[in-house]
Amino acid sequence: MVEKHEDYGMTERNRQEKRCRGRPRVRSDEETRQLILEAANQQFVKAGYASANISVIAQTAGISTKTLYRLFPTKADLFSDVISKTINDYMLASDFEQLAKLPLRESLEKLLIAYGRLTLSHETIIMTRLVLGESERFPEIATAFYVRAIQKTSKTMEDWLQTRIASQEIEVQDAHAATGMLRGMMVMEPQRAVMLGQVEDIADGEIVARAQACAQLFLEGTRAR
Known part of the structure; x- marks a missing residue:
């Protein structure tokens, strides 16, 4: 038993x-x-x-x-967080602490490459078209895109500039204005070509080469003498 x-x-x-x-x-x-x-x-x-x-x-x-x-x-909350997730992935690709440890030119090149890959990616181009096409009916998506994408990526680049200005590696009077110029120099022409359907997409090799050229041109004009 x-x-x-x-x-x-x-x-x-x-x-x-x-x-x-x-x-x-x-x-x-x-x-x-x-x-x-x-x-x-x-x-x-x-x-x-x-x-x-x-x-x-x-x-x-x-x-x-x-x-x-x-x-x-709400759907607007969902869209905003989709944008934030994309930008957070970009922030990881351009890790600020790691960039700070690199030599000036290499650091700027990596920052611009990450920004170019984000802005010129197929998904970002589609999202940009979406926002431009539907923002009149849904102004909340334009606000979300501007605040969570444009302003946040701008701040990352401006913070990088401020750090290098403080270390006296470059001389820039207005970091905010310089950020806008640097962003435009990196992506405006290729982004416009893709948005208008003149090219299908931008190859990664082109993004890297453009980042290197932009970094060289920018530093030639701003490097501390």
Whole structure:
């Protein structure tokens, strides 16, 4: 009788262990947010802002629309965070602390390459067209794009300039104005060509070469004498 009782106890423990092993891991809200943002980015790129379907985004992310609205109450919130995620990826590619350790020219080249890859990427071009085409109907997306993309990337570049000015490596009277000039020199012409459909896209080698040329030209005019 005792042996049967022990066998029964072992069987129950085995069942409990199997249930524990088979129980799916609970996904955190942050993990769910990332899945939603990836799905939303795909939907915005494919359908635009007005036609982006929240149900499709939820289905692609593998969640309910109720969960999506709990994490992103409005479509505008979702769009804003999609932009922020893209910019945060750029910020990682242009790690400020790492750039500060590099020689002046190499540091500027890496900063411009990261900025060029972001601004001239296929997805960013589509998002820029989306904002320009739909901002009159949805001014909130223009605000989100300006604040979370344009201003944030500008600040990264301006902070880099301020650091190099403080270390007396370059001489610039107005870092904010210089940032605008540097950004324009790096991307304006190729971005315009892509936006107007004159070229399909900009090859990575072209971005790197342009960054190197822009860095050389900029530093020739601003390097401390």
